[in-house]
Amino acid sequence: MSHEGINVALLGLGTVGSGVYKVMQRQKAEMPQKINTHLNIRRILVRNIAKYQDKIEDPSILTTEYETILEDAQIDLVIELIGGIEPAYTYIRSALEAGKSVVTANKDLIADRGGELFQIAEENHVELRFEASVAGGIPIISPLKNSLAANEIRKIMGIVNGTTNYILSKMTEEGMDYEDALAEATQLGYAEADPTADVEGYDAGRKIAILATIAFHSRVIFRDVYTEGITKITAKDISYARNLGRVIKLIAMAENTSEGIEVKVHPLLIPQNHPLASVSGSYNAVYVDGDAVEDVMFYGRGAGEMPTASAVMGDVFSIARRIVENSVGSTRDNVYRSIPVKRIENTRSSYYIRMEVEDKPGVLATIASIFGNNSVSIEQVIQKNKIDNNAELVIITSSVKERHIKDALLILESSSVVRKIATLIRVY
Ligand code: NAP
Ligand code: HSE
Numbered sequence: 077m078s079h080e081g082i083n084v085a086l087l088g089l090g091t092v093g094s095g096v097y098k099v100m101q102r103q104k105a106e107m108p109q110k111i112n113t114h115l116n117i118r119r120i121l122v123r124n125i126a127k128y129q130d131k132i133e134d135p136s137i138l139t140t141e142y143e144t145i146l147e148d149a150q151i152d153l154v155i156e157l158i159g160g161i162e163p164a165y166t167y168i169r170s171a172l173e174a175g176k177s178v179v180t181a182n183k184d185l186i187a188d189r190g191g192e193l194f195q196i197a198e199e200n201h202v203e204l205r206f207e208a209s210v211a212g213g214i215p216i217i218s219p220l221k222n223s224l225a226a227n228e229i230r231k232i233m234g235i236v237n238g239t240t241n242y243i244l245s246k247m248t249e250e251g252m253d254y255e256d257a258l259a260e261a262t263q264l265g266y267a268e269a270d271p272t273a274d275v276e277g278y279d280a281g282r283k284i285a286i287l288a289t290i291a292f293h294s295r296v297i298f299r300d301v302y303t304e305g306i307t308k309i310t311a312k313d314i315s316y317a318r319n320l321g322r323v324i325k326l327i328a329m330a331e332n333t334s335e336g337i338e339v340k341v342h343p344l345l346i347p348q349n350h351p352l353a354s355v356s357g358s359y360n361a362v363y364v365d366g367d368a369v370e371d372v373m374f375y376g377r378g379a380g381e382m383p384t385a386s387a388v389m390g391d392v393f394s395i396a397r398r399i400v401e402n403s404v405g406s407t408r409d410n411v412y413r414s415i416p417v418k419r420i421e422n423t424r425s426s427y428y429i430r431m432e433v434e435d436k437p438g439v440l441a442t443i444a445s446i447f448g449n450n451s452v453s454i455e456q457v458i459q460k461n462k463i464d465n466n467a468e469l470v471i472i473t474s475s476v477k478e479r480h481i482k483d484a485l486l487i488l489e490s491s492s493v494v495r496k497i498a499t500l501i502r503v504y
Pocket of ligand 1: 087088089090091092093121122123124125127157158159160162163181182183208209212265266267268269378379380381384
């Protein structure tokens with residue numbers, strides 16, 4: 077071995093931090109062959125030391141004082157796994173400024189302030205890596221930056237949140253309640269500290285912002301992404317979807333169109349034979365369309381202790397190699413375009429609309445004429461159950477502009493024949 081070893085600090089020892097600790101232990105013997113050095117965890121930052129004392133070999137490395145890490149000149153690499161914006165931002169920024177490279181799984185931070193942190197990393201000739209921030213164990217950031225770099229990426233579409241995919245899979249495949257499925261996903265370590273980020277689509281929104289920035293070389297931040305979550309999806313919609321030969325998935329999509337970047341997260345009815353339809357449980361899949369490669373699909377565990385640790389450790393090994401080779405600090409952000417982001421009102425889709433309407437002759441004609449007057453054409457109508465004195469209607473539209481469907485729904489909601497618009501889901 078030609079290198080004396082690299083000292084690292086772990087910030088956080090929760091789900092992902094514990095996984096990283098375990099992989100470090102497992103890989104100890106092989107590190108000299110794989111990275112020509114060995115890694116030594118010198119400090120672990122937590123809030124509550126007592127909680128973690130029995131979980132590691134040497135509890136004396138636990139600390140609640142970040143300064144002991146920042147001021148330790150022997151620490152070359154900081155692995156941030158506490159999550160959220162603060163204090164994670166301050167910790168990462170100060171580590172980079174102190175000449176330490178950083179690996180993080182923090183999509184909140186990268187999606188919002190990645191540009192700024194990259195610049196600080198460049199100025200200080202250190203590395204900032206974040207493979208684990210998108211799709212857990214699936215390698216997607218490195219392939220986009222390296223193996224697919226010679227492509228003009230046209231579109232990215234995928235399932236990038238393990239918690240919501242777990243919930244929707246359990247509801248679809250086992251008829252489980254939403255609340256029970258969310259409790260299981262939380263217990264399995266898939267959900268964020270506040271699972272609102274998962275179920276409202278914000279986590280997937282952050283991930284697709286990160287992917288779009290890399291793929292299109294143009295900054296896309298979380299605020300640019302249109303997000304809708306899964307909280308309004310009911311067992312009834314899942315059953316209607318099944319009868320239509322479809323499944324409901326929370327899909328993140330980014331497309332570089334001639335009118336700008338379209339970037340959104342929302343539930344989507346996809347055909348049962350679509351490759352994303354069979355991605356189940358905590359698995360994620362990301363489909364990339366490039367001008368040279370055409371279609372590539374990446375598939376694997378999108379969340380959880382060990383799969384996420386795998387992605388974190390890939391980055392750690394990669395930086396360790398650079399430290400050994402003395403080439404740290406040559407990573408570039410590669411954001412050199414400024415493409416506008418399209419407003420959701422100007423995007424197009426087909427829609428599934430479930431509504432409760434008055435049960436009397438002529439109602440369907442009234443609804444059809446409201447749609448027609450707003451440039452929305454109907455492709456399919458299903459009239460199913462009676463609810464009290466009302467009828468339940470499911471309408472599938474042709475592909476229309478979002479603003480036309482929204483205008484039509486506003487008029488329908490105030491019409492005397494419509495009792496309630498229950499659900500609106502886009503159809504692929
Ligand atoms: P977690 O289980 O909640 O663990 C967070 C850890 O950070 C805990 O050890 C906690 O210590 C520590 N911590 C939190 N705030 C702190 C602070 N202010 N100072 C010091 N320590 C602090 O979270 P996680 O699931 O491992 O997620 C960590 C990061 O990875 C997040 O950015 C998340 O989005 C990302 N991620 C998670 C997954 C996943 O499957 N879970 C997958 C990909 C990416 P205490 O217990 O003492 O508070
Ligand atoms: N809460 C996230 C998810 C963790 O469920 O996908 C992985 O980023």
